[in-house]
Amino acid sequence: MDINELKSHALNIRRNIIKMVYNAQSGHPGGSLGCADILTYLYFVEMDINNNNKATIDRDRFVLSKGHCSPALYATLSEAGLIDEDLLSFRKLHTKLQGHPNMNALDAVDMSTGSLGQGISAAVGMAIANKLDNNNHRIYVLCGDGESEEGIVYEALMAACHYKLDDLCIIFDVNHLQIDGNVQDVISPLPLEDKAKAFGAYVEKCDGNDYEALQKAFNAARNNKGKPTVIIAETIKGKGVSYMENNAAWHGSAPKEEDYKIAMEDLKELN
Amino acid sequence: MAKETRAAYGEVLSQLVKENKDIVVLDADLSKSTKTFEAKKVAPERHFNAGIAEENMMGMAAGLAASGKTVFASSFAMFATGRPWEIIRNSICYPELNVKICATHAGVSVGEDGASHQACEDVAIMRALPNMKIFVPCDYYETKALIRHVAEIKGPCYVRMGRGKVEDVYDENTVFNFDKVDVIRKGNGEIVLFAMGLMVQEALKAGEVLDATVVNVSNIKPTDEEGIIELLKTHSRAYTLEEHTIIGGLFSLVAEIKARTDIATPVTPIGINDIFGESGKMADVLEFYGLTADHIVEKIKG
Numbered sequence: 001m002d003i004n005e006l007k008s009h010a011l012n013i014r015r016n017i018i019k020m021v022y023n024a025q026s027g028h029p030g031g032s033l034g035c036a037d038i039l040t041y042l043y044f045v046e047m048d049i050n051n052n053n054k055a056t057i058d059r060d061r062f063v064l065s066k067g068h069c070s071p072a073l074y075a076t077l078s079e080a081g082l083i084d085e086d087l088l089s090f091r092k093l094h095t096k097l098q099g100h101p102n103m104n105a106l107d108a109v110d111m112s113t114g115s116l117g118q119g120i121s122a123a124v125g126m127a128i129a130n131k132l133d134n135n136n137h138r139i140y141v142l143c144g145d146g147e148s149e150e151g152i153v154y155e156a157l158m159a160a161c162h163y164k165l166d167d168l169c170i171i172f173d174v175n176h177l178q179i180d181g182n183v184q185d186v187i188s189p190l191p192l193e194d195k196a197k198a199f200g201a202y203v204e205k206c207d208g209n210d211y212e213a214l215q216k217a218f219n220a221a222r223n224n225k226g227k228p229t230v231i232i233a234e235t236i237k238g239k240g241v242s243y244m245e246n247n248a249a250w251h252g253s254a255p256k257e258e259d260y261k262i263a264m265e266d267l268k269e270l271n
Numbered sequence: 272m273a274k275e276t277r278a279a280y281g282e283v284l285s286q287l288v289k290e291n292k293d294i295v296v297l298d299a300d301l302s303k304s305t306k307t308f309e310a311k312k313v314a315p316e317r318h319f320n321a322g323i324a325e326e327n328m329m330g331m332a333a334g335l336a337a338s339g340k341t342v343f344a345s346s347f348a349m350f351a352t353g354r355p356w357e358i359i360r361n362s363i364c365y366p367e368l369n370v371k372i373c374a375t376h377a378g379v380s381v382g383e384d385g386a387s388h389q390a391c392e393d394v395a396i397m398r399a400l401p402n403m404k405i406f407v408p409c410d411y412y413e414t415k416a417l418i419r420h421v422a423e424i425k426g427p428c429y430v431r432m433g434r435g436k437v438e439d440v441y442d443e444n445t446v447f448n449f450d451k452v453d454v455i456r457k458g459n460g461e462i463v464l465f466a467m468g469l470m471v472q473e474a475l476k477a478g479e480v481l482d483a484t485v486v487n488v489s490n491i492k493p494t495d496e497e498g499i500i501e502l503l504k505t506h507s508r509a510y511t512l513e514e515h516t517i518i519g520g521l522f523s524l525v526a527e528i529k530a531r532t533d534i535a536t537p538v539t540p541i542g543i544n545d546i547f548g549e550s551g552k553m554a555d556v557l558e559f560y561g562l563t564a565d566h567i568v569e570k571i572k573g
Contacts, residue, residue: 057338103337103366111337112366118358121327125334128319132295133338152358155327163319 001045003211007270009079010040014240015267016075016087022260024091027099030250032072034175034208034235035142039076041214042140054082055107060137061126063111065119066144066173067100068252073109082108117150119143120170124156127168127228135167138222142171146178148189154199160228161200168228169221170201173208175237177248196230208233241266273436277375279414280432281306284343284373287422288314294422295335297344299325304434305345305375329355329363329370336368341422344370348377348390348431356396363427364402371421372397376434378514379548379556380469389548394467395519397429398492405491406449407431409471412441413489420449433514435553437469440487449490452498456485462571463506465499467491467521470512470541473557476564481571488521499528503536510571513542514562541567 013036021027043049047060064073074090074097077083083106089095096105100114110126113119123141130137143153160168172192180186189195196203202224206213214233221229237251238244241263255263288294288310296318302308311318321328325346332342345351351374352359363370379389397405404426408414414432421428440455441447452465456475462483466474471487478485486502488494503509503525513521522540529538543560550556557563561570 061338063334111334112362115357115361118330118333118362121330121358122334122337122362124327125331125336126338127334128331129295129335129338129340132317132340152324152326152330155321155324156330158324159321159327159331162322 001211001215004270006040006044006211009044010036011267011270013040013072013075013079015264016078017071018241018255018260018263018267020071020075020087020090021254023088025254026091027071027254028068028252029071029241029255030177030237030244030247031066031144031173031175032069033239033241033244034237035069035173036072036076036239037209037211038142038171038173038214038233038235039072041211041218043076043080045215046218047138047140049082049108051082058135061110061139063119063123063126063141064101064113065123065141066116066147067113067119070097070099070101073101077106077108116144116147117152121152121156123168123170124160124165127160127165128163130167131165137167139168140171141168142173145172145174145176145183145189145192148172148192149187154195157196157199157201164226165228166225169218169231170228171231171233173233173235175235177237177246177251179248179251181248192230193232201228201230203230203232205232206234208235209239273438274411275434275436276408276411276414276432277306277434279411280373280375280418281309283415283418285309285313287419288317291341291422293340295319295340295342297321297328297332297342299323299328299346299350301346304347305373307343307345325350326355326358329358332370333362333366333368336370337366340369342370343373345373345375347388348374348393349388352390352393352396352429360400364400367402367426369425371428371430373418373430373432375432377431378433378468379543379560380514380553381434382553382556383550385550386547391514391516391543391548392519393431394491394515395523398519402427403492404428405431407468407489407491409468409487409489410437410440412439412443412445413447416447417449417489431468433469438472440471440475450495452490452495453487454484454502455487456483458482458484460505461507463502463509464512465509465521465525466512468514470514470562473562473564473567474512477567477571480568488524491521491524494524496528499525500532500534503529503534506536509536509538511538511540511542512567514557515542516545517542518545541570
């Protein structure tokens with residue numbers, strides 16, 4: 001793992017997230033920027049997916065349960081060379097880059113998501129199929145902390161533990177913010193660590209914007225047998241853009257021209 | 272002979288899981304009632320209980336189907352459609368995944384359990400979903416053929432079955448064509464009765480008295496629009512018979528088709544009139560809601 005190379009990819013991804021949302025004047029920049037390092041790690045280090053196997057299911061799979069962070073997914077797939085769509089078509093009529101991911105539009109998108117909580121449930125189904133087929137692929141799913149207010153998340157956790165889905169890795173992207181404010185003020189599902197353990201999952205905690213920490217957590221997940229892994233990844237919503245960091249106002253708002261200039265300046269080079 | 276449609280489901284499903292290793296069965300703690308336990312006996316490794324968590328059952332079904340499986344997911348019609356409706360919409364219908372929702376205990380005929388368990392809106396809410404195909408078999412033999420049919424076609428399907436025993440309309444030699452509505456009795460050209468599910472048997476009895484044409488509409492979506500138009504054209508009065516709310520079900524289907532034509536034939540609904548059901552024996556409940564042949568004849572004769 002070359003950390004500088006990953007950081008360089010993540011910088012490109014963050015710049016593209018801002019470009020896409022600015023160009024569309026619509027989309028979700030905050031959470032997308034926050035989870036960009038997790039996606040970079042998954043697609044450049046962790047997952048077995050390439051242009052030869054992307055059209056098949058004979059590979060690792062990733063479900064973006066927090067589907068509104070589609071700019072991060074599209075920008076990462078593009079950076080990894082897994083899609084060749086014009087990223088600026090995002091959210092425009094007839095684009096394959098729908099506002100929320102459409103699995104039938106792109107081979108590299110593994111599940112249609114957008115309605116919160118449903119991706120984790122679909123990932124449980126994928127992990128069951130993986131076991132039935134005696135495959136040793138890994139199934140990854142990224143859920144938000146706000147998303148974890150949905151009851152289906154716990155139904156899915158219960159099933160994942162009951163069926164001992166140790167190829168399943170559930171990543172909770174904990175950025176402490178949702179549309180209406182701080183999750184602790186809106187209605188708190190935290191601490192997720194205790195809840196995941198209570199269902200019987202193996203839990204790792206890490207800084208979701210730190211590659212060494214992510215590597216340690218994902219390696220531990222690979223070595224865990226007999227139960228699913230839950231990685232609690234603390235991230236900074238809006239990471240990389242000064243005025244968006246830790247600011248719920250940028251959950252689903254597009255930058256205006258002045259904001260765009262500042263953002264691109266913030267994302268000019270590695271720091 | 273009277274038999275349960277869900278018994279046919281269990282029998283055929285237990286054959287299908289033997290024939291096709293890509294079939295996976297899900298249930299939500301009702302496998303003995305929905306009869307999916309019959310498939311579990313044959314292929315326990317491909318039967319998964321979601322527990323009393325129907326939303327997650329539908330999400331898991333989507334994930335399994337996105338991994339190449341043909342999934343049969345069962346519960347009572349109330350809990351297989353109403354509670355997980357939005358998961359069915361976004362995770363199954365939008366990505367057009369191969370999930371067969373086979374629900375039992377539909378309609379007021381579930382009986383003693385009462386309103387909370389009497390799904391009379393299921394067809395309406397499934398009809399509104401793009402990519403969803405909907406079938407309502409009327410008897411044991413049609414159910415057997417239909418379950419094989421939905422296993423073969425691609426994409427999401429909803430199959431509506433009941434709880435109680437219903438008289439045979441067909442037999443083991445019947446060849447079904449699920450692209451067409453089935454005219455099972457030809458009348459004198461005055462009255463046509465379009466019926467769905469267990470109302471087909473009542474329609475047949477009423478049809479004898481009225482000398483009406485009786486049509487089994489088991490293919491609700493996509494339906495046989497041409498066939499329905501032809502029957503409307505060739506009869507003076509049409510009635511729809513359904514153990515379902517008259518909003519969004521069979522009446523709506525026929526009335527919507529008629530409204531797009533210049534056919535004058537009036538269409539009158541006989542069904543559940545926008546009210547909740549109540550407890551009682553199957554026969555008593557059907558009688559109370561006017562869904563028996565005597566009531567149908569009385570209503571049509573006026």
